Amino acid sequence: MPDYGHPLRFGSFITPAAGSPQRPVELAVLSEELGYDLATFQDHPYQPSFLDTWTLMSYAAARTERIQLAGNVLNLPLRPPAVLAKSVASLDLLSGGRVALGLGAGGFWDAIEAYGGTRLTPGEAVDALAEAITVIRGVWDTSDRSVLAVDGAHHRVHGAKRGPAPAHDVPIWLGALKPRMLRLIGRAADGWLPSMPYLKPGDLERGMRVIDEAAREAGRDPAEVVRLLNIAPDTAADELVRLAVEDGVSTFIVMGDDEGGLRRFAGLFGEVRERVGEARASSGVRERSRVRRASALAKRRPGIGYDDLPPELAERAVEPGDPAYARYLSGYLRGGAPGLVLRPRTVAEVQAAVAVAREHRELPLGVLSAGHGISGRSLNHGGLVIDVSALDTVEVLDPDTGRVRLGPGARWADVARTLAPYGLAISSGDYGGVGVGGLATAGGVGWFARSHGLTIDHLTAVELVLADGRVVRTSADQEPDLFWGVRGAGANFGIATSFELTAARVGTIAFAQLAFDASDTAAFLEGWGREIEAADRSVTGQVVLGARRGGQRVAQAMLVVDSDNPDTIIERLQPIADVAPLLQQQIALATYDEVMSLFSSDQPQQGRGEPHSHSGLADHLSPGLAAEVAELLDAGTSYFFSIRAVGGAVADVPSGATAYAGRSAAFSLSGFGTGPAFDEAWERLVPHLSGSYLSFETGTGQQWLERAFPPAHLARLRDLKRRYDPTGLFRDNFFIDPAADAVEGPAA
Structure with a gap:
């Protein structure tokens, strides 16, 4: 049989003994310390002397940092595949992508029936396992926006929502011996996980051949299937090398819960890897960590x-x-x-x-x-x-x-x-x-x-x-x-x-949400700017404006006051609240982390197409600027326009102290719009602006750099670019061209 070129990996096979519940966890921790690549656990839910394997794996994941974890193998008849898929994905996300799914079709049917499972014939068990793989992979496939439906004879899901997706491409390894199961591995699984004590002479070679043939018939590269093997702790290095080079086994999992045996087996890792590496080099086998x-x-x-x-x-x-x-x-x-x-x-x-x-x-x-x-x-x-x-x-x-x-x-x-x-x-x-x-x-x-x-x-x-x-x-x-x-x-x-x-x-801060009638938009903006600049430095926030509805424009403001004293908070907010008629107000005491969590989401990103936004810094919301913003909004060229407060401590830092130059600005403006009309309207704002904050800018090219960085800043940045990135490798995020010339200006 061929050497498939998979990297050599070593694992432990741990009994989930309930008598000493911490013991299997400690063996997993020890496995990680000894350099094992994975820790696997038996799964016999009907055994009164066994812990639940999935709970144990979760606990072991929290106690370890690097090692991969898997059932060896999980009892499918007692674990509904859709729920199992969610469990696997959850633990994979929580552990940082360290889970593999070892599955078995069943076996001890009297015990399985006693625990509420359904007795299956060998053929039915293979069919059920094939259906389960379809369900599991379907739950994980969040790129498919359709509703999941699998109408199997043993496992059915109708209208199931997909997700979450695991942190990595979780491999599915099957424990199997018989030809139908081996063919299923070749068609649909990622690994074969037999146990050496159950193999008769010739079984390993025959199994490899059946898997390879089934894989080719399914249009797969046989090397997509990793070959794992549960082995005895006294297996010698010579035998491990032979199994790897001649039979294609790449992952060896040592059975037994003896700490000394784990240590002795770990002592073989270096020798086996070196000898297999030499054999591969001499035979031209290229190691590949992953086969797609x-x-x-x-x-x-x-x-x-x-x-x-x-x-x-x-x-x-x-x-x-x-x-x-x-x-x-x-x-x-x-x-x-x-x-x-x-x-x-x-x-x-x-x-x-x-x-x-x-x-x-x-x-x-x-x-x-x-x-x-x-x-x-x-x-x-x-x-x-x-x-x-x-x-x-x-x-x-x-x-x-x-x-x-x-x-x-x-x-x-x-x-x-x-x-x-x-x-x-x-x-x-x-x-x-x-x-x-x-x-x-x-x-x-x-x-x-x-x-x-x-x-x-x-x-x-x-x-x-x-x-x-x-x-x-x-x-x-x-x-x-x-x-x-x-x-x-x-x-x-x-x-x-x-x-x-x-x-x-x-400490505790105040978070205020105020809604204003900003129908007289220019007057509102002038008043907002005036009162924000006059406010105590403990007050920071932003206001968001959009289209009129029924002739009325509502401005949504959010403000933080760095104080926990209610009287102080009201005193500092009141002048701002008086800028225009209030439509709604809400003020709550909170901690900073609570405020940040209000504006955060763990949901998958859903962005499509190309956003179109522009950004500018303004020293003041002058009458001219306020009028231009009002006209831009009334023309409907921007559907979302925000004005964030800066100034205060931001302005305490000299402009030349950092590459960020806009220290004189009291406000950071940003707007979203569509088409040339928005661009043209924005250009009418530019004479009233003193700079730009590039994090809110989607425009590209020289003019946007020149708006963000004064000439002296830009000249210095180009010099730095020539020193640290002369070939312009980092060029896709407001590229500062080291070869371009900058017009020198007075130092800021």
């Missing part, structure tokens, strides 16, 4: 080296034909269809991903943290996306000084929840679903902007992977020029892998 279905391979895009990815990236890479690809078809507002998604988990893997990007320099390159972005440039069509969402650390380094470390893939709602018990908070936008990476390199206009400044004003250090693959730490003392550029134009210089910030002391 023919249907998936057909969706590959030309010009991408899918088969040349580093092994550490290949296993988690997402291609257009993969089940996980649906996640990358939609951002918050924009659709996408990348040719390849790399999902690094470590800084070293980010370096490897950047190396892949260098090798595909001609492709668009997106960097995705958590997926919420106005422009949607973290996705693309046909290009490469580096998804750093797995780097989602939220770590409090020093609660006394407020020093924290954040990964780019963390979401700001999660950051707020983690910091809340320490009485800490970081002003970080107004939507909790935004990822740390994009916002912390652009600016960060949040609920505390006027009292605490921008998010970037709290940065003390950033770790970056540069275009050439180097990892640098940049701060006021280390690479200070780069630190200047990262704070406002960071997407141009590398991929941030961690941020260090100083959080502020924040």
